[in-house]
Amino acid sequence: MSNNEYEIIVAGGGIAGLTAALTAARLGRKTLILSGAVPGGHLLSIERIDGYPGFPEGISGYELCPMAQEAAMAEGVEFVPSELIAVTRAESGFTIQAENGSYRARSLIMATGASLKELDVPGETALRGKGVSHCASCDGPMLRGKTAVVVGGGDSALQESLTLAAHAASVIVLQKDAQLTGQAVYQRQVGEQTRISVRCGMQVEAILGAQVVSGVRVRNLATGETSDLPAEAVFIYIGMTPNSGSVAKMITLDENGRIPVDAMLRTTVPGLLAAGLARSGAAGRAVASAGDGAAAAQAADRFLRNGEWQ
Numbered sequence: 001m002s003n004n005e006y007e008i009i010v011a012g013g014g015i016a017g018l019t020a021a022l023t024a025a026r027l028g029r030k031t032l033i034l035s036g037a038v039p040g041g042h043l044l045s046i047e048r049i050d051g052y053p054g055f056p057e058g059i060s061g062y063e064l065c066p067m068a069q070e071a072a073m074a075e076g077v078e079f080v081p082s083e084l085i086a087v088t089r090a091e092s093g094f095t096i097q098a099e100n101g102s103y104r105a106r107s108l109i110m111a112t113g114a115s116l117k118e119l120d121v122p123g124e125t126a127l128r129g130k131g132v133s134h135c136a137s138c139d140g141p142m143l144r145g146k147t148a149v150v151v152g153g154g155d156s157a158l159q160e161s162l163t164l165a166a167h168a169a170s171v172i173v174l175q176k177d178a179q180l181t182g183q184a185v186y187q188r189q190v191g192e193q194t195r196i197s198v199r200c201g202m203q204v205e206a207i208l209g210a211q212v213v214s215g216v217r218v219r220n221l222a223t224g225e226t227s228d229l230p231a232e233a234v235f236i237y238i239g240m241t242p243n244s245g246s247v248a249k250m251i252t253l254d255e256n257g258r259i260p261v262d263a264m265l266r267t268t269v270p271g272l273l274a275a276g277l278a279r280s281g282a283a284g285r286a287v288a289s290a291g292d293g294a295a296a297a298q299a300a301d302r303f304l305r306n307g308e309w310q
């Protein structure tokens with residue numbers, strides 16, 4: 001096998017990709033992972049990862065992710081800090097174009113995750129990094145004595161509003177739906193935190209501010225009235241868009257743009273698998289993505305051993 005040829009290439013260095021690569025290497029496969037400069041994906045910026053087995057008090061992403069990377073490297077996984085740009089089928093596997101060059105793989109595991117959605121309202125792009133953020137643990141400490149708005153009402157929005165409440169004087173959660181949708185445990189904790197207020201049925205129409213964020217314009221969906229809420233920062237957690245475009249020419253994505261897989265995480269293309277948030281039916285929790293990574297690597301190994309796919 002030449003230098004740029006691998007038995008298994010994993011695209012994506014989140015917890016799904018790190019676990020897939022670790023598992024593939026432990027199975028004796030020559031494995032490469034194409035990832036961003038610092039592996040970890042979403043987990044990297046989460047102050048306290050809840051619900052991950054073995055850590056009843058939670059664990060921070062900046063502790064867990066390097067441990068997962070080191071474990072994979074100790075098994076012989078090669079890391080290339082370069083993203084997959086395009087993939088095509090080759091005679092015995094795939095040709096993968098990455099930012100830094102071209103690779104061959106007999107099996108490819110897509111663990112490219114998903115990106116947090118934008119609100120797509122006036123002011124958002126201009127004020128990104130000037131008060132508009134996706135990272136509560138990074139920007140929360142700068143909000144002492146200030147007001148933060150969190151947009152969304154699911155797990156991520158509620159969890160990150162709790163992170164922000166440790167720093168900001170007040171946190172306003174704006175949810176478009178009539179109710180919050182996050183886990184009961186987060187809803188209870190948010191309800192008990194006096195610095196957080198929740199307003200349902202509110203749609204953000206614009207982010208206000210000249211140089212930095214000064215507030216948001218919201219519409220009350222029940223009355224149709226708009227009003228301006230002063231705030232120094234806006235954190236947006238309104239869902240995710242899967243990073244699956246690079247395989248869209250080879251397989252038909254599902255209605256949400258995710259990669260359809262069977263129970264063994266195999267796509268309809270022999271040798272191509274998907275794990276974590278990029279695949280159809282992903283559970284959206286870190287442990288589920290890690291489990292996917294391990295299962296996908298097992299299935300890829302089996303394919304390389306006996307050539308059977310369906």
Ligand SMILES: Cc1cc2nc3c(=O)[nH]c(=O)nc-3n(C[C@H](O)[C@H](O)[C@H](O)COP(=O)(O)OP(=O)(O)OC[C@H]3O[C@@H](n4cnc5c(N)ncnc54)[C@H](O)[C@@H]3O)c2cc1C
Nearest residue numbers: 012014015016041042050083084113114276277284285286
């Ligand atoms: C705010 C927030 C809080 C959360 N809190 C928790 C929690 O407490 N507990 C919990 O269990 N879960 C939590 N989650 C969910 C958890 O983070 C995800 O389920 C998990 O991280 C998904 O892992 P993944 O590897 O599938 O995807 P990701 O974390 O999205 O990782 C995918 C990686 O692939 C990279 N990538 C994308 N495209 C390419 C490409 N073309 N080439 C190479 N690399 C690429 C991305 O940059 C990223 O590094 C939270 C999520 C958010 C947003």
